[in-house]
Amino acid sequence: MLRSRLDHQTSFYDANYVCERLIPKDSFYRKFKEIVSPLIDDKQFESMYCKNNGRPPISPALLAMATILQHYRDLSDREMERACMFDIEIKYALGLQLDERPFDHSSLGDFRKRLLENGKEKETFDRILAHLINAGLIKKDEIQRIDATHVLADVAIPTMVTLVKKGIYEILKPLTKRHKDVHSEIEKEIDLKEYSKQEVNHDAPGRLDIDNRKQKLVDVVNDARKVLKHVKGIKGDDILSRRVDLLKRILQENITEDETGIPKERDHKNKPQDILVSPVDPDARYGAKSNTKRFTGYKANITETVESRFITNIKPMRGNRHDGSNMVEAVIEQKHQHGLQPAKLVGDTAYGDGIARKDLQNEGTIVVAPLKTVNDRTKAIYPKSMFDYDEANNLLTCPAGITVKQSYWDRQKEIRTFHFPMTECGKCPRKTECTNSKDGRRTVGISKVNKELREAEIYNRTDQFKADMKLRQAVEGKLSELVRYHGM
Numbered sequence: 007m008l009r010s011r012l013d014h015q016t017s018f019y020d021a022n023y024v025c026e027r028l029i030p031k032d033s034f035y036r037k038f039k040e041i042v043s044p045l046i047d048d049k050q051f052e053s054m055y056c057k058n059n060g061r062p063p064i065s066p067a068l069l070a071m072a073t074i075l076q077h078y079r080d081l082s083d084r085e086m087e088r089a090c091m092f093d094i095e096i097k098y099a100l101g102l103q104l105d106e107r108p109f110d111h112s113s114l115g116d117f118r119k120r121l122l123e124n125g126k127e128k129e130t131f132d133r134i135l136a137h138l139i140n141a142g143l144i145k146k147d148e149i150q151r152i153d154a155t156h157v158l159a160d161v162a163i164p165t166m167v168t169l170v171k172k173g174i175y176e177i178l179k180p181l182t183k184r185h186k187d188v189h190s191e192i193e194k195e196i197d198l199k200e201y202s203k204q205e206v207n208h209d210a211p212g213r214l215d216i217d218n219r220k221q222k223l224v225d226v227v228n229d230a231r232k233v234l235k236h237v238k239g240i241k242g243d244d245i246l247s248r249r250v251d252l253l254k255r256i257l258q259e260n261i262t263e264d265e266t267g268i269p270k271e272r273d274h275k276n277k278p279q280d281i282l283v284s285p286v287d288p289d290a291r292y293g294a295k296s297n298t299k300r301f302t303g304y305k306a307n308i309t310e311t312v313e314s315r316f317i318t319n320i321k322p323m324r325g326n327r328h329d330g331s332n333m334v335e336a337v338i339e340q341k342h343q344h345g346l347q348p349a350k351l352v353g354d355t356a357y358g359d360g361i362a363r364k365d366l367q368n369e370g371t372i373v374v375a376p377l378k379t380v381n382d383r384t385k386a387i388y389p390k391s392m393f394d395y396d397e398a399n400n401l402l403t404c405p406a407g408i409t410v411k412q413s414y415w416d417r418q419k420e421i422r423t424f425h426f427p428m429t430e431c432g433k434c435p436r437k438t439e440c441t442n443s444k445d446g447r448r449t450v451g452i453s454k455v456n457k458e459l460r461e462a463e464i465y466n467r468t469d470q471f472k473a474d475m476k477l478r479q480a481v482e483g484k485l486s487e488l489v490r491y492h493g494m
Contacts, residue, residue, distance in 0.1 A: 021094065021097040021098040021100075021101065021102055021103065021104055022098070022101060024104060025094060025097075025098045028094070028098075029095065029098050033095070034078075035095040035096070035098055035099040036098075036099075038071075038074075038075070038099045039098065039099050039101065041137075042071070042074070042134060043071060043099070043100075043101065045130075045133045045134060045137055046067045046070050046071055046130055046133065047067050048065055048066055048067045050066075050067070050070075050126070050129050050130075050133070051066035051067070051070070051120075051126065051129070053124060053126075054066065054120045054121070054123075054124045054126065055120075064108065064109045064113055066117065066120075068100060068108060068109075069109065069113060069114065069117040070117070070129075070130050071099070071100055072086060072090060072100060072108075072109075072114065073114060073117065073118070074130065075089075075096060075099060075100070076114065076493075077492045077493050077494075078492060080491055080492055080493040081493075082111075083111040083112070083114045083115055084111045086111065086114060087109065087110060087111035087114075090102065090107070090108050090109070091106075091107050128320075131320070132343060132344070135316075135318065135344060136344060138314075138316055139344055139345070139346070143314055143316065144311055144314055144316055144318070144346070145311075145313070145314075146345055146346050146347060147347055147348065147349045148311045148312065148313055148314065148346075148348060148349075149311070149312040149313075149348055149349055149350045149351075149352065149474075149477065150309050150310060150311055150312065150318060150337075150348040150350070150351050150352070151309070151310055151312060151351070151352040151353065151477055151478050151480070151481040152307060152308065152309045152310075152333055152336065152351055152352070152353045152357060152481065153307070153308060153329075153353065153354065153478075153481045153482060153485055154305045154306060154307045154308070154329040154330075154356070155305070155306055155308070155485040155488070155489060155494065156293060156295050156299075156301045156303060156304070156305055156325060157303050157304040157305065157306050157322070157325075157494060158301055158302065158303045159283070159284070159287050159290035159302050159303035159304065159325075160287070161283065161284040161286050161287045161290060161302070162207070162284075163283065163284070163302060164207070164284060166223055166260060166271050167219065167222050167223050167226055168206070168207060168208070169256055169260070169284070169285070170223070170226045170227060170230050170253075170256060170257070170260075170261075171200070171201060171205075171206050171226055172206055172207075172284070172285045172286065173230060173249075173252055173253035173256045173257075173285050174201050174226070174229060174230050174233055174253065175201045175202075175203075175206040176249045176252065176253070176285050177233055177237060177246065177249045177250060177253060178192075178198065178201055178233075180243065180245055180246045180249070181237070181246070184243060184246075185237075185240060185243070185246070188236050188237060188240065191236055192232065192233055192236050195232050196229045196232055196233070200226075200229070201229075220270065223269065223270070223271060224268055224269050224270075227257065227261055227269040228269070230253055230256075230257060231257075233253070234250065234253065234254065237250055249285075252282070252285050252288060253285075255282055256282060256285070259272075259277055259278055259281050259282060260272055260277065260281075262276075279326060280324075280326060283302055289304070289324060290302060290303050290304065290324070290325065291303075291304075291324040291325040291326040291327075292325060292326060293305060293324070293325025293326050293327075301325060302325065303325050304322050304323065304324060304325050305322070305323050305324070305325055305327060305329065306320055306321065306322045306323070306494070307319075307320070307321045307323070307329070307330075307332055307333060307336050308320055308481065308484065308485060308488070309336050309337065309340070309348075309351070310480075310481050310484055311348075312352070312477050312480075315480070315484070317484070318340050318344075318346060319336045319337075319339055319340050321335060321336040321339070328356065329356035329357070330353070330356045330357040330358075330359055330362060333351070333353070333357055333362055333366075334362050334365045334366055337351060337366055337369065337371055338369060341369060347369070347370050347371060348371050349370075349371065349372065350371065350372045350373075350374050350474065351366060351371050351372070351373050351374065352374045352375070352474055352475065352477050352478045353373070353374070353375045353478065354375060354376065354478065355375060355376045355377070355378045356375075356378075357373060357375040358373070358375035358376055358377045358378055358462070360453060360455030360456075360458050360459045360462075361455055363455065363458040363459070363462060364455050364458045367458065373462075374465075374471065374474040374475065375462075376466060376475075377459065377462060377463060377466060387439065387440055387441055387442060387448075388404075388405060388436075388439060388440045388448075389463055390450060390452075390456070390459070390460060390463070391460045391463040391464055392404075392405045393405070393450055395452055395456060395460075400412045400422070402424040402450060402452065404426060404440065404448065405436060405440065406430075406434050406435075406436055406440075408426060408427075408430045408434075410424050410425065410426055410427070411424075412424060413425040416451075419453075420453065420454050421451045421452065421453050422451070422452040422453075423449065423450070423451050423452075424449065424450045424451075424452065425447065425449050426447050426448045426449070426450075427447065428445065428446055428447045430447075431446055431447040431448055432446055432447075
């Protein structure tokens with residue numbers, strides 16, 4: 007059952023009444039109350055709650071606004087709970103009474119969980135964005151820029167022993183509630199104290215030497231296999247099924263056997279790239295922003311308008327994905343939901359992919375980004391734009407006028423490869439400018455997005471490209487603000 011945040015009667019204890027003259031007119035909190043607050047109401051979140059059963063929940067609109075202010079201040083849940091009790095600016099922005107204690111800190115975590123489970127994590131963001139568009143503050147074809155930042159996962163990186171133990175612990179929790187008979191059978195075979203909430207995050211009492219650590223891993227892997235054997239016959243429990251799959255994945259990705267069949271940890275180089283980091287946060291991944299800057303968690307792509315400097319979309323992804331992986335979705339989502347169709351999207355080299363260029367060009371958006379040099383050996387030689395490709399007849403002509411047919415088709419990469427004859431390249435006066443290949447001839451690969459890449463190659467040599475790229479840098483300041491001051 008839903009209870010509105012407007013159900014209480016106005017009194018002399020309302021922050022509205024007491025603080026109307028106290029809060030400056032240009033205050034962020036006054037603007038929040040006057041502009042943002044009217045855009046958020048309980049009806050937006052009705053589907054997240056049962057309408058006619060249970061105790062009336064705290065107003066979801068109040069929790070939504072509190073979550074925004076929480077990130078604005080970069081506060082923890084407990085700090086936000088305290089701010090709602092004692093901070094006059096927060097009370098004023100939320101419309102609370104001075105003596106009101108609106109919610110426990112755990113309500114904020116529960117609210118975020120409900121948002122994710124019901125697909126409403128961007129509900130408030132979309133409402134505010136729609137208001138900005140309707141007010142004419144964002145032009146629908148305004149140039150946008152894009153960049154990504156890393157977001158650290160709120161998890162401790164477990165040892166291999168602890169990782170397997172956590173996988174077992176997550177399975178045991180639903181067994182104690184819904185499958186007590188299976189839990190009792192498991193209890194006869196393994197020591198469940200090892201997998202209690204108090205012990206699951208510890209390898210063992212004291213410090214283990216290498217041999218004892220290896221033996222400990224053998225023990226917990228054998229326990230994991232016993233647990234999996236007992237839960238194999240359980241059907242119809244989706245939560246348990248997901249956790250069983252999680253433990254299976256942990257074992258498959260990290261554990262192998264020696265020649266005698268004893269479990270051991272895989273070498274790092276033999277583990278998959280998309281390896282699970284923690285069962286507590288199964289979507290977090292090991293990632294890198296550069297050769298030296300590594301992290302555990304996620305990446306988030308931010309699109310921002312160039313003139314008005316409003317964020318138009320935030321698209322999260324796993325930390326091991328390429329920065330430009332979801333750039334197309336970030337733009338198309340704006341178009342479908344808000345009618346935004348930026349004339350240009352400006353980004354760095356990570357956003358210069360040919361397929362993304364083609365997809366966004368089909369949507370009416372031109373990507374402006376440097377092209378990545380795939381092979382350092384080709385930097386000083388003629389670019390592909392100097393070769394004339396006849397797509398209809400599958401012919402390629404070099405700057406010296408030599409025409410060849412396709413030599414090879416890479417079905418997996420969808421690349422047509424053209425080898426120019428050594429007899430022609432060897433006597434060509436432009437050879438040193440065209441190729442530095444050891445076999446003395448030029449080889450050119452033509453992809454399915456060759457047209458888009460060649461057009462970009464030509465455009466990127468213009469003064470307009472240089473002017474466009476000067477618009478990109480400001481997005482880094484926006485990312486820095488989000489990370490440093492708003493807890494991203």
